[in-house]
Amino acid sequence: MKGKRPRLIKVKPPEKAATGVPGFDAVTLGGLPQGRTTLIVGGPGSGKTIFSLQFLVHGARVDKEPGIFVAFEEAPARIEANLEHFGWNIGALVPKRLAFMDAQPTADLLHSGDFDLGGMLAALGAQVEKMGAKRIVFDALDIVLSLLPDAAARRREIYGLHEWVLAHKLTCLMTAKAGSDDTTSFGLQPYGFMQFMVDCAVMLNHRVVQGVSQRNLRVQKYRGSGFDENEAPFVIGDRGFDVAITGRLGRVERKVTNERVSSGVERLDTMLGGGYYRAASILITGFPGTAKTTLSGSFAEAACNRGERTMFVSFDSDSNEVVRNLSSVGIRLARHIESGMLRMISARTIIGSAETLLVKIKAMALAQRARCLVIDPVSTLSRAGNELTAHGVAERLIDWCKADRITLLCTSLLDDTTNDENGSTPLQISTLADTWIHLNYLLQSGERNRGISIIKSRGMSHSNQVRELILDHAGITLTDTYTAGGDVLMGTLRWEKESALHDADVIAKAEAQLKSLRLDAEESELEARLKNVQTELAAKQVEKSLLAHTAMNRHGDLRRSHERMKELRSADASLRAPPPVKRK
Amino acid sequence: MKPPKPPGPMKALATALPVFKFRLYAAEDTQNSTQAFANILAICKEHLADRYEIEVIDVLRQPKRALQDGIRMTPTLVKLAPLPMRTIVGTLTQTQRVMTALGIEAVPA
Numbered sequence: 001m002k003g004k005r006p007r008l009i010k011v012k013p014p015e016k017a018a019t020g021v022p023g024f025d026a027v028t029l030g031g032l033p034q035g036r037t038t039l040i041v042g043g044p045g046s047g048k049t050i051f052s053l054q055f056l057v058h059g060a061r062v063d064k065e066p067g068i069f070v071a072f073e074e075a076p077a078r079i080e081a082n083l084e085h086f087g088w089n090i091g092a093l094v095p096k097r098l099a100f101m102d103a104q105p106t107a108d109l110l111h112s113g114d115f116d117l118g119g120m121l122a123a124l125g126a127q128v129e130k131m132g133a134k135r136i137v138f139d140a141l142d143i144v145l146s147l148l149p150d151a152a153a154r155r156r157e158i159y160g161l162h163e164w165v166l167a168h169k170l171t172c173l174m175t176a177k178a179g180s181d182d183t184t185s186f187g188l189q190p191y192g193f194m195q196f197m198v199d200c201a202v203m204l205n206h207r208v209v210q211g212v213s214q215r216n217l218r219v220q221k222y223r224g225s226g227f228d229e230n231e232a233p234f235v236i237g238d239r240g241f242d243v244a245i246t247g248r249l250g251r252v253e254r255k256v257t258n259e260r261v262s263s264g265v266e267r268l269d270t271m272l273g274g275g276y277y278r279a280a281s282i283l284i285t286g287f288p289g290t291a292k293t294t295l296s297g298s299f300a301e302a303a304c305n306r307g308e309r310t311m312f313v314s315f316d317s318d319s320n321e322v323v324r325n326l327s328s329v330g331i332r333l334a335r336h337i338e339s340g341m342l343r344m345i346s347a348r349t350i351i352g353s354a355e356t357l358l359v360k361i362k363a364m365a366l367a368q369r370a371r372c373l374v375i376d377p378v379s380t381l382s383r384a385g386n387e388l389t390a391h392g393v394a395e396r397l398i399d400w401c402k403a404d405r406i407t408l409l410c411t412s413l414l415d416d417t418t419n420d421e422n423g424s425t426p427l428q429i430s431t432l433a434d435t436w437i438h439l440n441y442l443l444q445s446g447e448r449n450r451g452i453s454i455i456k457s458r459g460m461s462h463s464n465q466v467r468e469l470i471l472d473h474a475g476i477t478l479t480d481t482y483t484a485g486g487d488v489l490m491g492t493l494r495w496e497k498e499s500a501l502h503d504a505d506v507i508a509k510a511e512a513q514l515k516s517l518r519l520d521a522e523e524s525e526l527e528a529r530l531k532n533v534q535t536e537l538a539a540k541q542v543e544k545s546l547l548a549h550t551a552m553n554r555h556g557d558l559r560r561s562h563e564r565m566k567e568l569r570s571a572d573a574s575l576r577a578p579p580p581v582k583r584k
Numbered sequence: 585m586k587p588p589k590p591p592g593p594m595k596a597l598a599t600a601l602p603v604f605k606f607r608l609y610a611a612e613d614t615q616n617s618t619q620a621f622a623n624i625l626a627i628c629k630e631h632l633a634d635r636y637e638i639e640v641i642d643v644l645r646q647p648k649r650a651l652q653d654g655i656r657m658t659p660t661l662v663k664l665a666p667l668p669m670r671t672i673v674g675t676l677t678q679t680q681r682v683m684t685a686l687g688i689e690a691v692p693a
């Protein structure tokens with residue numbers, strides 16, 4: 001029995017061949033199964049050819065895996081020309097790293113009896129050997145299959161092809177048309193058996209929901225590998241195929257920063273304790289006309305003044321209008337647009353699915369190398385036909401901005417009917433946003449005044465107060481509001497309160513001044529009186545000393561006159577001192 | 585072999601009857617290729633007597649040749665002469681259709 005025991009042949013799980021399609025490699029955890037066959041099925045215009053060529057271009061350019069494109073349906077030159085605008089520069093890869101094989105059945109070709117693909121495989125074998133190809137694409141395989149007389153022949157040829165691919169260790173991608181966009185019924189289609197043969201099957205569909213085109217990709221099977229089973233929206237953008245995916249579990253956490261960026265309004269920065277966080281997502285909600293755009297413009301201007309490249313996407317109005325309107329409140333964007341620091345995008349006219357918009361915004365932001373991005377308003381994403389995808393798109397927008405460390409400010413229009421003060425946003429992105437600023441109107445004594453409040457701001461202390469937002473030619477001012485009897489005073493009431501306080505202050509000041517003057521007067525009066533008395537006193541003293549002096553003089557005089565008399569009379573001895581005068 | 589009718593004024597210019605040159609791209613000895621070769625040979629023998637040449641190219645042995653000549657399906661029969669060139673793919677089973685396509689006139693029995 002030795003050596004006769006049947007052995008299991010060990011087959012390693014498939015290595016992956018990256019497709020270079022953003023998102024798809026993430027969905028399939030690395031790409032297509034290497035050295036195996038993948039079938040991609042889709043309706044007309046679903047992007048099969050683009051996807052497969054992108055796979056080859058990526059292989060040839062990045063992974064150093066030369067590839068062959070076998071075209072059954074379109075002339076290679078036309079395919080090349082049609083895909084030129086993706087900027088893949090296919091011409092540079094041909095013929096060393098990328099080869100096209102024209103396998104279109106020519107119009108004058110006659111068929112008589114049974115045939116096989118032996119010739120093609122032989123020719124391909126020569127080509128594979130010549131360029132050391134590792135990847136191969138059979139585009140529109142259904143065309144050649146339809147020439148075969150019966151199902152048995154089709155099956156035989158497909159299996160032959162499959163064997164050939166495996167024998168040459170090529171990573172193979174085959175495309176086939178789906179009869180309808182309903183890919184679930186694919187198994188019932190003429191070439192349904194292919195689906196069972198291949199190691200990986202991908203469905204592309206293209207639906208129109210309420211007039212808006214939605215493209216979705218779904219991996220139906222993938223032998224030997226896990227994959228994301230859900231339909232993922234995709235877009236054919238300026239750079240080719242782009243599959244939208246949200247973040248997966250277990251990806252690398254991003255670095256966060258404590259750096260603050262100014263909102264462009266000084267007092268708002270103070271309310272936020274220093275400004276927004278860099279790479280945060282800021283949501284400004286409010287009813288129409290609550291100065292959402294103005295706050296966004298102010299943020300954009302501040303960013304440009306700091307020398308950060310910024311992009312402003314306006315869904316509501318023309319970019320020139322935005323610039324003009326903002327200049328009326330002292331926000332000057334024109335010079336930043338001229339210097340290229342700011343790029344204004346008017347997306348009013350762009351019609352398409354939310355996914356398309358996101359891809360376009362991403363591409364433009366990359367081209368602008370934007371560090372700050374304003375989307376005004378983001379609620380546009382959820383317009384007709386997009387309700388299902390818009391939330392996911394908004395999530396991906398925030399996710400992408402964080403990954404690229406772009407500070408995102410988006411405004412969101414609140415539905416007029418929601419009268420809730422902290423109304424929820426149509427996209428429910430308020431839960432995703434890091435900072436949520438709410439603007440509302442306060443109707444009070446016949447006035448409509450704008451109020452601003454910070455509903456949340458993750459990771460920073462922020463003011464709890466509702467402030468009044470005032471727009472004038474000098475810009476945005478946030479003023480303190482007065483609370484009186486539980487009501488917040490705004491507009492004229494605030495002004496009245498302010499002026500009343502001001503008046504009271506003036507009166508108090510005047511009164512104090514008057515009092516001080518009065519006191520001054522009294523003081524000087526007293527001082528004058530004091531001086532009078534002092535003068536009087538001095539006079540008295542003088543008088544007194546004069547009196548004393550006079551008295552003494554008189555006494556001396558008297559004595560001298562006595563002595564003179566005595567001398568004159570010569571009655572007594574003149575040398576004797578006269579007796580002292582007796583004092584009275 | 586001469587045509588039964590005398591040549592018309594235009595055909596008189598062609599002094600000799602054309603020689604048919606065929607090239608058959610075959611995949612070794614697969615059933616389809618063998619069958620195709622047998623079918624074209626039979627047609628030639630019956631209707632062209634010795635006015636034919638058949639070159640057989642085995643694409644499995646000469647894959648580069650197949651690549652150069654743009655051969656995708658086997659068997660492929662190419663009529664090189666007389667012009668215009670024609671290409672027929674398959675086992676060449678429908679004899680009448682093949683002959684019409686190749687411009688071979690049937691020899692009356």
